[in-house]
Amino acid sequence: MSRRVKLALYALLCVLCVPFVFPTWWMVTSSVKPISDIFAFPPALVPSRFDFSTYGRVFELQPFGQQYLNSLYIAAVVTAGTMAVAAMAGYAFARVRFPGQNLLFLVVLVGLLIPSEVTIVPLFQMFHAAGMTDTHWPLILVPILGAPSVLATFIMRQFFITLPGELEEAARVDGLGRFGTFVRVALPLARPALGAVAIFTFLHSWNLYLEPIVFLSTPSKFTLPQALTQFVDAYGSPLWNVQLSAATMTALPVLVVFVLAQRQFIEGLAHTGLKG
Amino acid sequence: MTDLGDRVAERPATRHRHFWTIPRRDALVGYLLVSPQLVGSALFVLLPLGLVVYYSLQEWNVLAGTFEFVGGDNYAKLLADPNMGQVLTSTALFSVGLVVLNLALALALAILLDQRLRGTTLFRTLFFSPVLVSLVAWTIVWQFLLQQDGGVNGLLGVAGVDGPNWLRGETTALLSVVVVQVVKNVGLNMxxxxxxxxxxPRQLYEAAQLDGAGAWTRFLRITVPLISPTILLTSIITVVGSLQVFAQIAVLTQGGPGMSTTVLVYYLYQQAFQFRHLGYGATLSVLLFLIVAALTLLQWRLRRKWVFHES
Amino acid sequence: MKAPGKLAALTLAALLAVTACGGGGDAAPAAQGPQPLRMSIWTSNEAHLKLFNEIAAEYRKSHPQVGEITFDPIPFENYTTTLTTQIAGGNAPDLAWILENSAPDFVGSGALVPLKSKVENAGELVPAATRLWERDGELYAYPFSTSPFGVFVNTDLVKAAGQKTPRELIKAGQWDWEHANEINKAVAAKGENGLTILNFDYKAWDNLATVWQGWGARAWSEDGGTCQFNAPEMVEAMTFMHKAVFTDKSMPGPGTAVDFFSGDTAMAVAQISRAAMLEDATFKWDLVPLPAGPKGEYAVIGQAGIGVLKKSPKAELATDFLAYFTNAANSAKLAAYFPPARGSLLTADTMAKTSPMLDGDQLQDVVIDGIEKGVVKPSHTGQAELAQTVRAALDPLWKPDADVKAVLDGVCAKIQPLLGG
Structure with a gap:
């Protein structure tokens, strides 16, 4: 590649980067700007002076630490649960033969087609009847077992389909049963696909917005996206700088973890076997 | 598989063992493995879906606490709804715009990053980073940036362009929501x-180059067919996702200006939750479900035509 | 509604028992022992919550049959939506704050428990404050917050633009929209923002009642049956606003974020409770009544009521608590944050004790006079759908070359079926 082409490519990449990077930069810097700077035009790239007091107010106005823990633990449980459910179902649909298999797979796939707005009212009624509103159960059970896990099952199935059949035959010759083959042979090979499922699932749970609003009513049980909309005065006007500080705190740690672990992260996602 | 004659000839004592032939044992394991997902689907997908269909036949007044069978009235209302034309147009424009832009940009970025350049890891990280920012935080930030005197127009001003009032024009508002959503999520597809x-395999490109194929031909004849299963998967996910975009519209435009960004899922939310027409909202849910199902089925059918190889 | 809920519940319960995920035990209300109560509110302000909890604790001392009383904050943004979702899901609170714009829906549907005989000394409630919550002579919610709109003024900005302050104009008998507009035009010409209507943001159009009321305009007729957006008064009022936004630039245009409380804006039309946000203000400010319009002086109020939901199995207990929560003594305490509707509390002296941010003139002119003669912001049954329809139909108005009359005719064409039907 000639130098000129290279330079052009770099320039292109840099320009393309702007909409991806600027919002995050603006969020982080604005969170320490005095409020008048937030509304300044043209927007300041760097704060005129630093004001960290809003970070303290985040914790005064909401049980923000608790809410952070809620989001973290819910996302962790959902991720682990989904990985288990999806790996089992994906493997069975891909490699095991049983009567009614295709029909059942189609039935499961229906979940892929359902936006959460469609079923939220009946789900709310079901969980309320079971005494589970204002608990984290709906935010855990529905993603693990319901519609959101179907995508994970689908990904796992697509991965297991690509596994060469000889591996399983070899396992069988070694005396492993079907379940043993799944656990000892197929699952270890599925690590990359599981990584992809983990990332999809974690992000989905981390971003969940409508469900927490509908199901939870006690501030100490709230999740982060829900908490972000709570930094308002008594009349619903947002406290912009406090809101931006809270938003920064929800985004930065995830970004840092990502940068540190980004190789495993992206490569895990990349080697899903989804390339067919 | 199972040889019936064989089994009948067995003596009762060993029959038990032989009943559990390998295919049968396999099938049992299969059922066990899919059971959590099946139970979950029955409970959290099919049952609520059935209830939604049931609600769509009712007139349900939450505040008065009345719940009354009205048969096809809500479906008649759907056919006569003067807003439906606008809503379906917005939905179609939004979804097509989002899917096309997302897939094209994802592929373009992927190709750029696939060049042998130093520092692509850095750029890969940057392009992927919005995926990790909480959706609500992301949307709140863009709400600022898209103001008349916001960051986007500030940047455009540096380039000498006088930017429009993004969220207040019908076309620009729709475009804004699409772009905000694409920038947020394109990293995954990328x-x-x-x-x-x-x-x-690189050899394929090299061989084609020797045969005198240009870059565009190589892209069309080698790259696209070989990555077609990924294109299928990403397009299914993106199409389905595009019909579910909600929080962004709720924060950025609330369906306006006019009804330009009132897509079906937002209209459904308005009818069911804000206007408290739960029966009609359920009817719209059924419509949304049918649209998503039809589109997905269509893509799945088409895969035989254009997906290069499917195991 | 019962049937599907139960069917769903049974299936779910059965399956959860099998998968041993239980944890649903806390749902069944204990038949005996103290009964907990829950009130949905939209403030999560700590000072407010502290006061509520104090009142609740005091009440429980004398009422051992009542268990914990929780105040359940729901974000203002989605308040009514979330509340009705909870009701639809069978999880209605025992008591709830209700916003003025959903008052007709709640009062008209029979979802609330009648209160007239329970509220202490209901006779002293100002009629302007109770109108919205009454039907057939019965009171269905207690108007605990009756908050007039006034104009907050950044006097520093006004003076810097070389203008007379509103207070001076009031003395001269010249405080009207024309003069206000001149001030804001001058401020805007100096690069700052003129007048903003808080929370309007070119979407929440019901806040514009604070302007059009001065022209004698209304959104719909008294009986709610006829659209009046295209009546001559409304066309005139909207033409004035359109000119202010696009010709005089005295109001920041659509898509422009301003923040009066940070000091970049000369005037803000807002409810008086916002004074609390000026505690740390770095500029000199004043609070004055809404300017007079062509039809003379007027006042507009926003309201919130507390109602008891009929759905609650503990409605009787809840009603008793509501009566206590809003009795004269507690109303006086609540008046620190929520302007009261009780005549006996509406004197400059009592109000001064509870509203240290405001001086005597401000309290008398804006708060007390406002509550007594104020008109409540427009509301109607099916308000959410009406609000959304008007918002969509009104959007074309907020363009420089809009044809005001044609847009307003369009609004009426859209909403008349909703009003009449």
Whole structure:
């Protein structure tokens, strides 16, 4: 590649980067700007002076630490649960033969087609009847077992389909049963696909917005996206700088973890076997 | 598989063992493995879906606490709804715009990053980073940036362009929501494409180059067919996702200006939750479900035509 | 509604028992022992919550049959939506704050428990404050917050633009929209923002009642049956606003974020409770009544009521608590944050004790006079759908070359079926 082409490519990449990077930069810097700077035009790239007091107010106005823990633990449980459910179902649909298999797979796939707005009212009624509103159960059970896990099952199935059949035959010759083959042979090979499922699932749970609003009513049980909309005065006007500080705190740690672990992260996602 | 004659000839004592032939044992394991997902689907997908269909036949007044069978009235209302034309147009424009832009940009970025350039890891990280920012935080930030005197127009001003009032024009508002959503999520598809691209054997390109094929021909004849399963997967996910975009519209435009960004899922939310027409909202849910199902089925059918190889 | 809920519940319960995920035990209300109560509110302000909890604790001392009383904050943004979702899901609170714009829906549907005989000394409630919550002579919610709109003024900005302050104009008998507009035009010409209507943001159009009321305009007729957006008064009022936004630039245009409380804006039309946000203000400010319009002086109020939901199995207990929560003594305490509707509390002296941010003139002119003669912001049954329809139909108005009359005719064409039907 000639130098000129290279330079052009770099320039292109840099320009393309702007909409991806600027919002995050603006969020982080604005969170320490005095409020008048937030509304300044043209927007300041760097704060005129630093004001960290809003970070303290985040914790005064909401049980923000608790809410952070809620989001973290819910996302962790959902991720682990989904990985288990999806790996089992994906493997069975891909490699095991049983009567009614295709029909059942189609039935499961229906979940892929359902936006959460469609079923939220009946789900709310079901969980309320079971005494589970204002608990984290709906935010855990529905993603693990319901519609959101179907995508994970689908990904796992697509991965297991690509596994060469000889591996399983070899396992069988070694005396492993079907379940043993799944656990000892197929699952270890599925690590990359599981990584992809983990990332999809974690992000989905981390971003969940409508469900927490509908199901939870006690501030100490709230999740982060829900908490972000709570930094308002008594009349619903947002406290912009406090809101931006809270938003920064929800985004930065995830970004840092990502940068540190980004190789495993992206490569895990990349080697899903989804390339067919 | 099972040889019936064989089994009948067995003596009762060993029959038990032989009943559990390998295919039968396999089938049992299969059922056990899929059971959590099946139970979950029955409970959290099919049952609520059935209830939604049931509600769509009712007139349900939450505040008065009345719940009354009205048969097809809500469906008649759907056919006569003067807003439906606008809503379906917005939905179609939004989804097509989002899917096309997302897939094209994801593929373009993946190809750029697949070049042998130093520092692509850095750029890969940057392009992927919005995926990790909480959706609500992301949307709140863009709400500022898209103001008349916001960051976007500030940047455009540096380039000498006088930017429009993004969220107040009908076309620009729709475009804004699409772009905000694409920038947020294109990283995922980009990484999937990147992986697929890296799975294409380089020798194929080299051989084609020797045969005198240009870059465009190589892209069309080698790259696209070889990554077609990934294109299928990402397009299914993106199409389905595009019909579910909600929080962004709720924060950025609330369906306006006019009804330009009132897509079906937002209209459904308005009818069911804000206007408290739960029966009619359920009817719209049924419509949304049918649209998503039809589109997905269509894509799945088409895959035989254009997906290069499916195991 | 019962049937599907139960069917769903049974299936779910059965399956959860099998998968041993239980944890649903806390749902069944204990038949005996103290009964907990829950009130949905939209403030999560700590000072407010502290006061509520104090009142609740005091009440429980004398009422051992009542268990914990929780105040359940729901974000203002989605308040009514979330509340009705909870009701639809069978999880209605025992008591709830209700916003003025959903008052007709709640009062008209029979979802609330009648209160007239329970509220202490209901006779002293100002009629302007109770109108919205009454039907057939019965009171269905207690108007605990009756908050007039006034104009907050950044006097520093006004003076810097070389203008007379509103207070001076009031003395001269010249405080009207024309003069206000001149001030804001001058401020805007100096690069700052003129007048903003808080929370309007070119979407929440019901806040514009604070302007059009001065022209004698209304959104719909008294009986709610006829659209009046295209009546001559409304066309005139909207033409004035359109000119202010696009010709005089005295109001920041659509898509422009301003923040009066940070000091970049000369005037803000807002409810008086916002004074609390000026505690740390770095500029000199004043609070004055809404300017007079062509039809003379007027006042507009926003309201919130507390109602008891009929759905609650503990409605009787809840009603008793509501009566206590809003009795004269507690109303006086609540008046620190929520302007009261009780005549006996509406004197400059009592109000001064509870509203240290405001001086005597401000309290008398804006708060007390406002509550007594104020008109409540427009509301109607099916308000959410009406609000959304008007918002969509009104959007074309907020363009420089809009044809005001044609847009307003369009609004009426859209909403008349909703009003009449």
């Amino acid at each position: 990484v999937l494409f990147l992986a697929a691209l890296q799975g294409v």
